[in-house]
């Protein structure tokens with residue numbers, strides 16, 4: 780099956796990002812872009828601080844827990860993969876924009892559409908179940924985390 784992106788939804792998503800970021804020049808640019816160009820837009824460099832003592836980040840107090848987040852209109856997922864490490868990834872699969880979830884039992888990131896799997900660094904560890912070959916990594920975010928204080932930052 781060919782890789783056909785959901786163009787209208789993706790375009791609306793990116794237009795919202797442009798509006799939220801105050802990028803007036805970005806919006807007209809997006810209207811004239813082909814789909815392939817839309818996927819290569821640079822990250823918006825949103826930085827968010829978090830504290831596990833406060834909601835909703837208290838959900839990450841337990842190793843193996845995950846939390847859906849939206850930063851700058853970008854949907855992502857934070858996962859407490861160990862005592863000392865929290866990872867951050869986008870929730871949009873690079874295959875056909877399915878939703879990414881954390882599989883706690885398998886300790887892996889899984890797409891809910893075609894079951895592609897990703898390591899915590901975004902590397903593809905399992906191919907989509909529709910016969911396509913996926914080589915594009917899942918975009919990750921830079922996360923700092925101090926387990927002693929429970930505080931950290933996420934940079935998209």
Ligand code: FES
Nearest residue numbers: 872875877890893
């Ligand atoms: S959309 Fe196909 S594996 Fe994610």
